[in-house]
Amino acid sequence: MPSIDIRHPHCQSHDDARAAVEHVAEKIQERFSIDCxxxxxxxxxxxxxxxxxxxxxxxxxxxxxxxxFMLSMLRGPIESEIRRYLEREFS
Structure with missing residues (x-):
């Protein structure tokens, strides 16, 4: 399976970072209909x-x-969108 591997730095407290991850997950859930x-x-x-x-x-x-296989053709746009969500929540 092709994969996406992103590491994004943060300097938030654990609780704030967890809340930010939940916001990212909400956006991913809305956009890609996934279960988390x-x-x-x-x-x-x-x-x-x-x-x-x-x-x-x-x-x-x-x-x-x-x-x-099917989503691997959309790897670039998916990765870009996730990076954008991370940047928004952790900047």
Whole structure:
């Protein structure tokens, strides 16, 4: 599966960073119709053709997304949109 791997720095408290990740997840859910659930400090998501997680680390957010064949053709726009959401929430 082709994948997206994004590391975005942050300097927020754990609670503020977790809230920001939830805002990013809401946008991703709206845009891509995925299901999300927290597992510790990782927000795991999946739907047909995509799975991954947004892991909250002390100084960065790490997004890993594995795309199926059909969504792999949209890898660039999907990655750009996720980067835009992260920039908005963590800047």
């Amino acid at each position: 659930a927290w597992n510790g400090d990782a927000l795991e998501f999946n739907r047909s053709g995509v799975e991954g997680e947004i892991r909250l680390l002390p100084s960065e957010v790490h997004v890993v997304m594995r795309l199926g």
